[in-house]
Amino acid sequence: MGTPPRTPNTDSQGRPFSDEVVQAVWEKGQPIAGISPSQRRRDSCGAIIDRSFFGRRKTPFGWEIDHVRPLSQGGSDALDNLQPLHWMNNRAKGDDYPEWNCELTAS
Numbered sequence: 001m002g003t004p005p006r007t008p009n010t011d012s013q014g015r016p017f018s019d020e021v022v023q024a025v026w027e028k029g030q031p032i033a034g035i036s037p038s039q040r041r042r043d044s045c046g047a048i049i050d051r052s053f054f055g056r057r058k059t060p061f062g063w064e065i066d067h068v069r070p071l072s073q074g075g076s077d078a079l080d081n082l083q084p085l086h087w088m089n090n091r092a093k094g095d096d097y098p099e100w101n102c103e104l105t106a107s
Helices: 019-026 089-091
Strands: 040-042 048-050 063-067 082-086
Touching: 019 040, 019 063, 019 082, 063 089, 082 089
Parallel strands: none
Antiparallel strands: 040 048, 063 082
């Protein structure tokens, strides 16, 4: 029996990220010309994410906090190892590292 999978948007201890960390990760998203960066940005694949849809799957602009280097591969909860990813891209990435394929790109 292995360790049960963590819930999305939780740290290495399974705790939800603080509001401050969520905001800091959000700000790592790429601004979109002509749209308020406090409202919408792009993830590293180019997919559009909406600040108000944090943690919401099954929505067109939902996003999650991804550990760039997965915890299972020695990654940490440090801010430089966290990025905002559209929920579909985070699901597709899983524990792949360093290479992985985007599920959803610029639209």
